[in-house]
Amino acid sequence: MSHFKLKYIRWIVLSLLLAAIWLTMRSPGAGEVYARNIYPYVSAVLSRFSSLFPFSVGDCLIYGSIVGLLIYVVYAIAGRRSWKTAVGRIVEYLLWGYVWFYMAWGLNYFRQDFFNRTQIPYAAYSADAFRSFLSAYTDSLNASFVPIETVDKVVVAEESKKGYREIAGRFGLVLPAGYLHPKPMLLPSLMSSVGVLGYMGPFFTEYNLNPKLLPVQYPFTYAHEMAHVLGISSEAEANLYGFLVCSRSEVPEIRFSAYFALLPYVLSNAYQLLPEEEFNQWKETILPEIKEVYNRKATYWLDLYSPLIGEIQSTAYNWFLKGNNIPSGRKNYSEVVALLMALDNAPEQI
Known part of the structure; x- marks a missing residue:
């Protein structure tokens, strides 16, 4: 599969997930369905994985992402990547992080009060x-x-x-x-x-x-x-x-x-x-x-x-x-x- 097709598929999946998140945010009923029927399984998988490590895996991800993005920006400034490509990849990475946050836990903010x-x-x-x-x-x-x-x-x-x-x-x-x-x-x-x-x-x-x-x-x-x-x-x-x-x-x-x-x-x-x-x-x-x-x-x-x-x-x-x-x-x-x-x-x- 070509690089272009993979990128196209990634953005389609990303767009669908973003749409699902935004629709859930607008419905306390949907938020409650997520909290009671989806989150227990998502959290079981993620917590079982993270429990294998004595350190905070999430902290490593956050701080590592910050450092990685800064290095990538410096790399782009040095002329190794076009600004258009660099900005596109940074935006995509941040959007995937946004999706991960809400799918993994953040939609609990939008459950019933x-x-x-x-x-x-x-x-x-x-x-x-x-x-x-x-x-x-x-x-x-x-x-x-x-x-x-x-x-x-x-x-x-x-x-x-x-x-x-x-x-x-x-x-x-x-x-x-x-x-x-x-x-x-x-x-x-x-x-x-x-x-x-x-x-x-x-x-x-x-x-x-x-x-x-x-x-x-x-x-x-x-x-x-x-x-x-x-x-x-x-x-x-x-x-x-x-x-x-x-x-x-x-x-x-x-x-x-x-x-x-x-x-x-x-x-x-x-x-x-x-x-x-x-x-x-x-x-x-x-x-x-x-x-x-x-x-x-x-x-x-x-x-x-x-x-x-x-x-x-x-x-x-x-x-x-x-x-x-x-x-x-x-x-x-x-x-x-x-x-x-x-x-x-x-x-x-x-």
């Missing part, structure tokens, strides 16, 4: 309901406190998979495979400088954790990123499921990690919704030991953070989320409080 998928009624904001939630959360946070110097990562893995197997059917999640395991980030110092604790690698269904995570953060971050692997794109939902899985564990350190991880989002909501005096009074009800852990954590990550790079990453990720059916952008993380309140009011409890 939490309330339609779970048939849980949306709970409109009520000052009394929020205060009731705040009181119950604070009592549970204080009661769950245990000092955490180390964490058993094997136990965290077992508890997370066990917890997800219990709730997967209720929330439309993929069942976690036994061979799934987290990968260390390829460039943890860079990720720490922008405040990233973990992320899901969509190209090979991997979840990558920052090796600099504090022990108190590890269980919840593990469970949060696993939610993404199991087909959840919303950060609020990933927070919700991470919380449900960890807070129901019989391991005290894992339970505290769940309540502690929610504290920044509860603080943010309380600051916006309560009068200043009431907000300050509420903060005084949190155990001093928990405040100390929280402040140590904040100082620890602030020392690693780069304001310039961090702001660039934050802005880019905010645009990315808004462009992928998450209209609130990075604020989506804090919306976990609304989901918890709705779940508390649901007639059917899990």
Whole structure:
């Protein structure tokens, strides 16, 4: 087969896949079909392959692609390729990457939203309901406190998979495979400088954790990123499921990690919704030991953070989320409080 025919076939296939992706993006029903009937098989193949390697295959692909494209541009500038040919090949490569991203995981952004998928009624904001939630959360946070110097990562893995197997059917999640395991980030110092604790690698269904995570953060971050692997794109939902899985564990350190991880989002909501005096009074009800852990954590990550790079990453990720059916952008993380309140009011409890 001639080179021209192969190129022609490639572009036809690429065009058909792009059309399928764009049509799915416009239909939550189609997105749900993808999430429940296609993604489980795609993720099983990709995660089984990537689990064979101790390092992040997806990170190697991303960073390798960046370096490769830069080298190719230099090669083209040196006159080894015509600009028309070089631009065409770069565009084609990027489009295939786009297709791979959405076919491998990204179409989960366009599935039905939490309330339609779970048939849980949306709970409109009520000052009394929020205060009731705040009181119950604070009592549970204080009661769950245990000092955490180390964490058993094997136990965290077992508890997370066990917890997800219990709730997967209720929330439309993929069942976690036994061979799934987290990968260390390829460039943890860079990720720490922008405040990233973990992320899901969509190209090979991997979840990558920052090796600099504090022990108190590890269980919840593990469970949060696993939610993404199991087909959840919303950060609020990933927070919700991470919380449900960890807070129901019989391991005290894992339970505290769940309540502690929610504290920044509860603080943010309380600051916006309560009068200043009431907000300050509420903060005084949190155990001093928990405040100390929280402040140590904040100082620890602030020392690693780069304001310039961090702001660039934050802005880019905010645009990315808004462009992928998450209209609130990075604020989506804090919306976990609304989901918890709705779940508390649901007639059917899990």
